[in-house]
Amino acid sequence: MTGGAGFIGGNFVLRTLATRPDAEITVIDKFTYAANPAALDSVGDRVELVKADVADAGVVDELVGKTDLVVHFAADTHNDNSLSDPAPFVHSNLIGTYTLLEAVRRHGVRFHHISTDEVYGDLELDDPARFTETTPYNPSSPYSATKAGSDMLVRAWVRSFGVAATISNCSNNYGPYQHVEKFIPRQITNVLSGVRPRLYGDGRNVRDWIHVDDHNDAVWTIIDRGQIGETYLIGADGEVDNRTVVETVLDLLGQPANAFDFVTERPGHDRRYAIDSTRLRTELGWSPQYVDFRSGLAATIDWYRANPGWWEASKVAAEARYAATEQVL
Numbered sequence: 001m002t003g004g005a006g007f008i009g010g011n012f013v014l015r016t017l018a019t020r021p022d023a024e025i026t027v028i029d030k031f032t033y034a035a036n037p038a039a040l041d042s043v044g045d046r047v048e049l050v051k052a053d054v055a056d057a058g059v060v061d062e063l064v065g066k067t068d069l070v071v072h073f074a075a076d077t078h079n080d081n082s083l084s085d086p087a088p089f090v091h092s093n094l095i096g097t098y099t100l101l102e103a104v105r106r107h108g109v110r111f112h113h114i115s116t117d118e119v120y121g122d123l124e125l126d127d128p129a130r131f132t133e134t135t136p137y138n139p140s141s142p143y144s145a146t147k148a149g150s151d152m153l154v155r156a157w158v159r160s161f162g163v164a165a166t167i168s169n170c171s172n173n174y175g176p177y178q179h180v181e182k183f184i185p186r187q188i189t190n191v192l193s194g195v196r197p198r199l200y201g202d203g204r205n206v207r208d209w210i211h212v213d214d215h216n217d218a219v220w221t222i223i224d225r226g227q228i229g230e231t232y233l234i235g236a237d238g239e240v241d242n243r244t245v246v247e248t249v250l251d252l253l254g255q256p257a258n259a260f261d262f263v264t265e266r267p268g269h270d271r272r273y274a275i276d277s278t279r280l281r282t283e284l285g286w287s288p289q290y291v292d293f294r295s296g297l298a299a300t301i302d303w304y305r306a307n308p309g310w311w312e313a314s315k316v317a318a319e320a321r322y323a324a325t326e327q328v329l
Helices: 007-019 037-046 057-064 079-084 087-107 142-161 183-192 212-225 242-252 278-284 293-306 308-323
Strands: 025-029 047-051 069-072 110-116 165-170 198-200 206-208 231-234 239-241 261-263
Touching (some): 025 037, 087 110, 087 142, 183 242, 239 242
């Protein structure tokens, strides 16, 4: 698997080894700032870690030739970073995916591609619609545009070369081991550090939240039972606006609900995401276990409170990057 030292990928490793004890996993990861191999310390003797770029064709070909499944999590994912420097996103998300597709094509290996709901653009706040597998792509940022491009590469390699691949587009994940630059862990660690949370714009942007374990269980469902060449959307009916998320974090940590600051809006900030995962549920029989967002958020807060050594060093660097672009209103 690729990107196994990142947030979702690292949780995928832990979840897989807990539920499939006979699995043998090789992780290829570039170990950028967003990776933290410490997340895999508890299973270090059961995982082969390879520090390499997924766009390195030689390394990728050798590893793919020794496996029977590639699960492709590796990606540059942070929208703010893609706005300041799109180049790494083109390299990782497009060239990296191309490199993997060529390797699985040569060796006849099953491939599952992890993507995002952000490829569809956004929805109006008062629009009852949700994204489905047939929603046209309309990416808003360099990040989502490169992920849309990687999806198209997978589809082309399936059709043109017969690669045995599936795609999943998932809504926003939360849970343990997520980098503190991301929205939910940033707000949690702000409060734990005695800093007021910060909201872009009016705080009414809606995201469709799903716990990372539910996402990864859905990925295995698609690998096991999905139809080759098909796309499945993963979501847990978790639509919550950003302001409510922050107010819930504050409430769970015993702070006043209004103890946050608004900051200047982010360029190209999508208004609303919403996933219709009907196909995944009805055709493949998957359903989420974390159906109550507040309780899942409380468990996530407990994890960050219990593991300050995991995030404190990253917090300083992340807030320094934000300080260069944010202005409190």
